[in-house]
Amino acid sequence: MIAATEATSLPPYSFGWTEVVIPGKMHSEPWGTTFDLCSEGYFQTLGRHLLRGKLLSHSDVESARHVAIINQTLARTYFGNEDPVGQKIKFSTFEEWAADWPRDAYFEIIGIIADANNTGLQDAPRPEVYFPYTVTGTGPREIM
Numbered sequence: 001m002i003a004a005t006e007a008t009s010l011p012p013y014s015f016g017w018t019e020v021v022i023p024g025k026m027h028s029e030p031w032g033t034t035f036d037l038c039s040e041g042y043f044q045t046l047g048r049h050l051l052r053g054k055l056l057s058h059s060d061v062e063s064a065r066h067v068a069i070i071n072q073t074l075a076r077t078y079f080g081n082e083d084p085v086g087q088k089i090k091f092s093t094f095e096e097w098a099a100d101w102p103r104d105a106y107f108e109i110i111g112i113i114a115d116a117n118n119t120g121l122q123d124a125p126r127p128e129v130y131f132p133y134t135v136t137g138t139g140p141r142e143i144m
Contacts, residue, residue, distance in 0.1 A: 003045040006133055007038040011046060012117035014128055018093035022078055023106070033074055034118055034126050035091070037133035043069070043113060053085040053111030056132060060110075064134040068107040072115050074127035084109045089129070094136070101136050 008016065014034035022031070040056045042048070051072060060067050068089060075084045088106040095101055115125040 003041060005039050005041040005045040007036050007042055008133065009036055012119075012121055014118040014126075018091045020078070020129075021090040021092055023088055025078065031078060032093075032127070033070075033091075034128045036128070036130045037135065038130050039133060042130065046116075048116060049114040051112045051114055052083075053109070055111055055113075056130070061132040061134050064132055066102065066105050066107045066135070067110045067131065069111040069113055069130040070109055071113055071118075071125060071128040073125045074129060075112050077127050084112065086110075091129070098136050107131060 014036055016035045017032055018035055020031045020033050025031075036042075038056070040058050040061045043050065043055050053069075056067065056069060059065070070084060070089075078084075079087070087109050089109055090104075090106045091101075095103060113130075117123075118125050118128050
């Protein structure tokens with residue numbers, strides 16, 4: 001079987017970092033996450049396991065929908081025992097450096113995937129979010 005996908009970084013590293021805002025969640029320290037912009041086949045191509053919800057669809061990517069997939073570390077760290085699927089999340093750092101990033105945009109969390117190494121092979125996974133690469137034209141894309 002041959003599969004291909006597009007993404008902004010290659011595993012086991014996620015290079016981007018953004019602060020996040022979750023409505024109704026108060027905290028004293030900034031919350032952040034690594035991120036990847038990707039195509040709809042990303043998770044299947046890499047064998048990433050869906051724990052809850054759904055993965056990105058062709059329609060999500062084609063229409064640049066404001067949807068996000070999060071890893072279980074982000075779910076556990078920022079939502080605790082709450083179900084994050086259906087909740088909203090905002091990526092505030094993008095508004096500062098990406099001219100074509102949607103302003104004041106909240107993304108709906110549609111799925112949770114199992115953790116995978118995203119800071120190298122030795123370290124524990126950090127919170128991570130994935131969204132359609134079509135949301136912005138900013139940043140390089142790598143084909144895997």
